[in-house]
Amino acid sequence: MKDAAPRIAHLDRDRPLVEAAIVDPARFDALYRRYLAPVYSYAYYELGDHHAAEDAAERTFLAALTHLGRFEERARPGDGEGASTFKVWLFRIARNVVANERRTNRRRPTTPLGAAALATDPLDVEQNVIRRDEAAAAWRSVGRLPDDRRRAVVLRFVDELSTAEIAGVLGRSEGAVRVLIHRALRAVAKDLAPNRPGRRP
Amino acid sequence: MTILGREAAEVDALVTDVYLESLLAGRSANAARPRSPREAVDAAVRIASARLSRDLPRFHPSFRFEERLAVRLAEVAAALRLPAAAGAEGVVLPLRRPGSEAFDALADPLADPAADEREPGLPRPLLIGGAMAASALSLAGAAWVAWRRIRTASPMARAVRAAHARRPA
Numbered sequence: 001m002k003d004a005a006p007r008i009a010h011l012d013r014d015r016p017l018v019e020a021a022i023v024d025p026a027r028f029d030a031l032y033r034r035y036l037a038p039v040y041s042y043a044y045y046e047l048g049d050h051h052a053a054e055d056a057a058e059r060t061f062l063a064a065l066t067h068l069g070r071f072e073e074r075a076r077p078g079d080g081e082g083a084s085t086f087k088v089w090l091f092r093i094a095r096n097v098v099a100n101e102r103r104t105n106r107r108r109p110t111t112p113l114g115a116a117a118l119a120t121d122p123l124d125v126e127q128n129v130i131r132r133d134e135a136a137a138a139w140r141s142v143g144r145l146p147d148d149r150r151r152a153v154v155l156r157f158v159d160e161l162s163t164a165e166i167a168g169v170l171g172r173s174e175g176a177v178r179v180l181i182h183r184a185l186r187a188v189a190k191d192l193a194p195n196r197p198g199r200r201p
Numbered sequence: 202m203t204i205l206g207r208e209a210a211e212v213d214a215l216v217t218d219v220y221l222e223s224l225l226a227g228r229s230a231n232a233a234r235p236r237s238p239r240e241a242v243d244a245a246v247r248i249a250s251a252r253l254s255r256d257l258p259r260f261h262p263s264f265r266f267e268e269r270l271a272v273r274l275a276e277v278a279a280a281l282r283l284p285a286a287a288g289a290e291g292v293v294l295p296l297r298r299p300g301s302e303a304f305d306a307l308a309d310p311l312a313d314p315a316a317d318e319r320e321p322g323l324p325r326p327l328l329i330g331g332a333m334a335a336s337a338l339s340l341a342g343a344a345w346v347a348w349r350r351i352r353t354a355s356p357m358a359r360a361v362r363a364a365h366a367r368r369p370a
Contacts, residue, residue: 025278037261044260054266138256157253160225163218182214189245
C-alpha cells in the first residue's frame with residue numbers, strides 16, 4: 001500500500017509542444033493557452049482574489065518559459081494515458097509562486113460569493129439562489145480545510161489532476177494523497193451535513 | 202492508530218480514489234452517474250464528492266489579461282531566441298587539462314588539504330615555436346654585434362691593427 005516516492009506520469013501528452021517550445025520559445029504559446037485556466041483556477045482557489053491570481057499565473061508562466069530548458073520529462077511505464085509531466089512541473093511552479101505570495105501578503109482563501117454565482121443559470125432565479133448558497137457552502141467548507149487537504153481537493157476536483165500527478169505536484173506519495181483527499185471529503189461531508197435537508201431539491 | 206487501523210484508512214482512501222476516478226471521468230464524458238464501485242464508498246463521502254464535483258467551478262481569467270500575458274510571453278520568447286541565434290555559429294567547450302579529469306567549477310578547492318602535496322600529473326612547461334626561435338635569434342644577434350666590433354672595416358683601423366701586428370714584442 002505504501003508508495004516509496006511520488007510517481008510522475010510517463011506518457012507525456014505535452015511532449016511535442018514542449019519540444020517545439022524548447023527549439024523555438026515563441027511556440028510556448030500553445031502550452032500557455034492550454035494551461036492558463038487550470039493554473040489561474042488553482043491560484044484563485046488558493047489566494048481568493050482575482051488580481052492576486054492573475055499575478056501568480058503571470059509569474060508562473062514567465063518562470064516556466066524562462067526555465068523550460070531545465071524541464072525533464074520523467075519516463076515511467078504504466079502511467080495513465082494523457083498524463084503530463086509538464087503539467088506536474090508547471091503546477092509545482094504555481095504552487096511555489098502561490099506559497100510565496102501567501103507568505104508575503106499573509107493571504108487566506110476567502111469566499112467570494114459573486115464568483116460562486118458564476119456557475120449558476122442566470123435565467124432561473126430561485127434555482128440560482130439555492131445553487132449559489134450551496135456553492136458558497138461548499139466553497140466555505142473547502143476553505144476551512146487544512147492547507148494540504150485543500151490543495152489536494154482543488155487539484156483533484158477543479159483541475160482534475162490524477163492522484164499520481166497531485167503526488168508529483170505536492171511532493172507526496174500517492175498513498176498520502178489518497179488519504180489526504182479521503183479525509184478532506186469526510187470533513188466536507190461532516191461540514192455540509194446540517195445544510196443538506198431542505199436545501200436539495 | 203494501530204497498524205490495522207492505518208491499513209483500513211488506506212483501503213478506504215483507495216476505494217474513494219477509484220470512485221473519484223470514475224466520477225470525474227463521468228463528468229468529463231457527460232455521463233449521468235458514475236460507473237463503478239459506488240456502493241463500496243461511504244454515503245457521506247459520495248455526497249460530498251458529488252457536491253464538490255458540481256459546486257467547485259473552474260475559473261478563467263479575463264480575455265484582456267490572457268492576451269496581455271500572451272504578448273508579454275512573446276516578448277520574453279523573442280529575447281530568449283536572440284542569444285541562441287547569435288551564438289549558434291560557435292560552440293563553447295570547457296577548458297580541460299590534458300590527461301586529467303574534467304574541471305569541476307563547483308567543487309570546493311579546500312576540501313582536500315593534501316592536494317597541494319601531490320604531483321600534479323602534468324608535463325613540465327615547454328618553450329615552443331616562436332619563443333625558441335626568438336631566443337636563438339637574440340643569441341645570434343649578440344654574437345654578430347660582438348664580431349662586428351672586433352672586425353671593424355674602416356681603413357684606419359685596419360692600418361692600426363696591421364702596424365700593431367708587425368710590431369716586435
